[in-house]
Amino acid sequence: MPKIKKFLFTNGPLLATILIFIVVYIIGGQLYPAMKKPQVFVNLFINNASLLIVSIGMTLVVLMGGIDLSVSGMIALTSVATAALLQLNVHPILVMLLMLIMGIILGSAMGCIIHYLKVEAFVVTLMGLFFARGMAFVISRTSITISDELYRYLALTKIPIPFFDNAGIYIPTLVGIVLLIIVYVISRFSYFGRTVFAIGNNEQSALLMGMPVARTKIMVYSISGFCSALAGIVFSISLLSGFGGYAQSMEMDAIASVVIGGTALTGGQGNVIGTLFGVLINGTIVSILQLNGTLTSWWTRIGVGILTLIFIGVQSLFYIRKKRT
């Protein structure tokens, strides 16, 4: 019995998230029979591919007790830069590599400013957001279409899923799932991952224990930058265009997904798997609103905001109780 209790306590938020996802999806299925089709379920992954990638990077940052508000700007910048470079007939593989390197550089630059110059993370990353969006508009003020062969191939090839008829998945969708597994393994079973958790719990004591705080912090922000750039590539593949106004307020969606996934905003508590379900819950709500048809797009914004609020509330209650026991 105590074992079960302990299991419930350590994995409570994650289990709650999974339960909520199942309940929300079943309610959705009852309301709109279309949601029972396998393709609609797979669409959750397809439509939220870039959000999932961004949220995975964000989870690491939040676990460390930081925050990265620059992700949506990075996605927009990546999409525009990709489109602009492809227009100049640069090889697509090279473009992708360049984008990833750009993401890592911007991320590590922000990490360095946060760590060495002791500026609050949200100020630096907020400025990163405005900087990236501004730069995207400097590159092009209008939307650029991508007509590259490789990008079109990646965007339009559907892989059928075995055992389900008429259900398929696109190549970029798989990126997020692979990334999720990698980050899960790293965060749970590596020295780096444990350092991230330690910093999130108490940076001072992590430093006193002799952990490489500076390196880990900068690396986590670099990973977040890398994830945003990757998400930007996936985003530009799925839309086959680049524009500085894309992915507006996606940082909020990502933070919401992370929080709904059971990661504490104070850091040190959480799980990458929960983030996946956070993204899925987010996606389910959006698709319910879309299927309804009478509710308009701004309801999603309000809905996500309210949901985040509720989860932060539940979380703080949960962790307060946990501390007491």
Added chain:
Amino acid sequence: MKRNSEKKVSFFTKFRKSRIFWPLIALVIILIFDGIYAPGFFKIGIVEGHLYGNIIDVINNGAPLILVAIGMTMVIATNGVDLSVGAVIAISAAMGAVLINPALGNELISNEILTQNISHTPLPLIVLANLGAGTACGLFNGFLVSRAKIQPMVATLILMVAGRGLAQLITNGQIMTIYYTPYFWFGNGFVLGIPVAVYIVIAVVIAATLLVRKTSIGLFVESVGVNAKSTYYSGISEKNIKLIAYTFSGFCAAIAGLILSSYAHSADANNIGLNYELDAILSVVIGGTLMAGGRFSLIASVIGALVIRTFTITMYTVGVPANALMAAKAVLVLLVILLYSDQSRRMINKLFERGKRKKESTDA
């Protein structure tokens, strides 16, 4: 003679160490730049009894920003931040536009009714509704931060995103155009040749300054910013101080929304007050209030807002597109924050003192 020069130096050092020194220097540098690269920037003319010109524009268009910056100063001084000001501006503007809409509650909406120069609700009520909506938003933020103990950044981020959704909900997703002329008075009116907005700003600045300097609220705010826990232990309700700060910020943003919607004759939930959070934070940090909270100066923030506004208008005059400006401003904020950080301040002070010592030795 020597005594005289000593006095002068001490006055200069005093001035250099005061909070408005750096913002003023920045303002002067930008104005000098204008004088060289944008001739005619300083021209002030009188048309139909109204003053006009770039400088008047800076003050008139800068009014909403100054207001938001004042509210933001209070919030930042309590070691918080209010990212929702842009959304609150949108909500306040939407509120006004909807209440003016003569077709409000009508089944039959025709263009003729919509474009009439009449209002559905009396003007004082509209203003009250505008301010009330913004203040309620601020109160909401304040509750989240002070009672629910959510980090300020996340708490206000929720309203930053959901707020524009709310504003769209209020206007039913449309860009509302206002045709009611008395409403334009706030943004376009003139009294004695000076824009009405300026009077509003001056009134708010004076009221706020009296509030924080003549009562102990200012001291409480600073002490919460320095150390919330010790403030609590000294018997001050740190929760209520935070609540007041956020509510005040919402109130200021609401006035800004009123002025902006009145100036633009419309309420566009998606674009009104866009990036005001960036500009307001920028104004406050230029004004020398640390992001970590503590000592603050409203006047310095006002000058900071003027710096931003002048910078923006200068960039437009020189021909930099609006979106590219965003990137430049972001870099500017970071640079200013770095400049104000302890290490660099110490370095600059050392440089000054070394220069002084050299001068003294040559004098001797």
